[in-house]
Amino acid sequence: MFVPGTPPSLAVAALDQVINPPQPDDLPEPRIIPRSEHGISRQNIDPDALKVLYRLQRHGFLAYLVGGSVRDLLLGKKPKDFDVGTDAHPSQVHRLFRNSRVIGRRFRLVQVFFSRDKLVEVSTFRKLSDQTDDAVLQANNTFGTPAEDALRRDLTINALFYNIADFSVVDYVGGLADLKAGLIRSVGEAEVRFHRDPVRVLRAVRHAARTGFTLTPDTLAAVEHHRGELAVCPESRIRDELLRDLKGGASAPWLELAHRTKVLYSLLPNLEPIYGLEDSPERAWAARMLAQVDQQMAQGQAPDEAIIMAALLWPALEALANREEFTPGRPGRVQWALFTREALPRLGQPVAFAKRVVERACQAAALMAFVRQPLEGARLPKKIAQKGYFVDACRLANLLGHDLNALAGTRPPAAEPARRRRPRRRRRRRPPQTTPQP
Structure with missing residues (x-):
């Protein structure tokens, strides 16, 4: 087209x-x-x-x-x-x-x-x-x-x-x-090649971030000129390319270069009002979280896609949350969970993340209310602590700089294994005593 x-x-x-x-x-x-x-x-x-x-x-x-x-x-x-x-x-x-x-x-x-x-x-x-x-x-x-x-x-x-x-x-x-x-x-004339396949815009930025190399002037101009054409590419290609950027071990430098070239906002336009500022503290926070993701990648401990997505979007989510008022205590945690389920997917649009990835990211972010609002001695409900997304929330808390005990410590202590009752021994019946006949 x-x-x-x-x-x-x-x-x-x-x-x-x-x-x-x-x-x-x-x-x-x-x-x-x-x-x-x-x-x-x-x-x-x-x-x-x-x-x-x-x-x-x-x-x-x-x-x-x-x-x-x-x-x-x-x-x-x-x-x-x-x-x-x-x-x-x-x-x-x-x-x-x-x-x-x-x-x-x-x-x-x-x-x-x-x-x-x-x-x-x-x-x-x-x-x-x-x-x-x-x-x-x-x-x-x-x-x-x-x-x-x-x-x-x-x-x-x-x-x-x-x-x-x-x-x-x-x-x-x-x-x-x-x-x-x-x-x-x-390879060839950048204007022609990037117009023919706008996904090359993402690949140029990715390899510049991974290698630390400099985009040549004509390549940089083509990146800035054709980034808007990413909107006509198939959603699945854009999603796959973005995940390669975030899982390639250089997501922190990628974020900064994608910001400077505005490619980030062609992918995720709802981030621009927050991350697009020159000295955005939220963007710097996201870069620090992604740097930890890169470190985990280098150690062979690749986080799940849901955690990487949450790490990229969390500072923007916090910025939006600061404009809201949450009631203290349990009602506020419920409000936070509802807010997260509405705001986090919106920040990730229009990238077609898999539904299961979005759902897990929302569940992990929602559970972070227990870090935002301490339980004051109360215990985390056992049914939540046993959910699969509790582990995701602990990993997200780690990327946020919280000690894992901030969540894990609220987990109900493991119940002591019940003592096995020894089987009762059946009493042997004595044979009836017969009275000797005279």
Whole structure:
């Protein structure tokens, strides 16, 4: 769908790329960085990913590590996932690996399964579509070459390949130079690429936050220009991308960068009156809570999505609550619970969080009334302390800086196990005494 208000120059540029797509002779020549000039070692590559690469190579196919794994290896980080690119078609890959399945509708790829619920995704090199919808470029299932696959990726630092055949790094778009310079740059013209798929706005901000790199001027301008077009993207894509931002281990710097670029308020417009102020104490509070989430992620203790959502929105919820008057004691706790169930989902709109996530976040936030208004010696009702969301409330209290005992201490003490009564011994009946006959 073509978004109204698109500058004519952008529409012409998009249309020109479709009418005159890059021809094979126009594709860039790769820069090949030999093993002696980069720091990627096979010792740092997952053994199962190596098995996939080597089997593809043995059967005569190109086999590259692609995407974020190459970027992270060059940065000295441990990749979370290892994705493989190849010129083998999905059906050919599937035949090579019995432990695999073909998935996808818009573009089919192969998942190769290993033990411990681990998988390696194998995709066939793609190229940009030759079709348009109102001059907006769309992705399709057309297979292509490594060069064409690199040109269709979002950022230059994500378009680097590692060739298992000679252990070299293959660079078609200058990604290695941007990696060394600490720059986030769009592949191709940022205005055209971000208009074609506005979700690239979120990915540019995410990778800048994770790496600490700087958005190039043209990429930053495209982020600010096309952030409003996120509204036309499918709700499920926006939700999934936001959760990747919050669960990626760099949610605190992401929050600040998303604020500076206004991307945060394109996603969650109801936060802007509170977090949008230059020196917003609520935004600083949210950043501190998300920094604790990042720390827990680094320690392998990933919080639930409901807790992360509550952490992002809690300071704004408190700001709204300060405008209300709550009756002291139990009536006030009931008022707080009702207020939370109305205000928290509204702050999270229009992102389509799963209903179960919203419900758990509301339950945990509602239970925080027992921290806001101490019980003064009263005990937390046993039926509440035994609910599953009581644990969520304790975790949220921890992110808020409260000692877990602030809630856990109100829990009724565990009853002593009842003593098992010893079974009564049945008394043996004595046989009736018979009177001897004279």
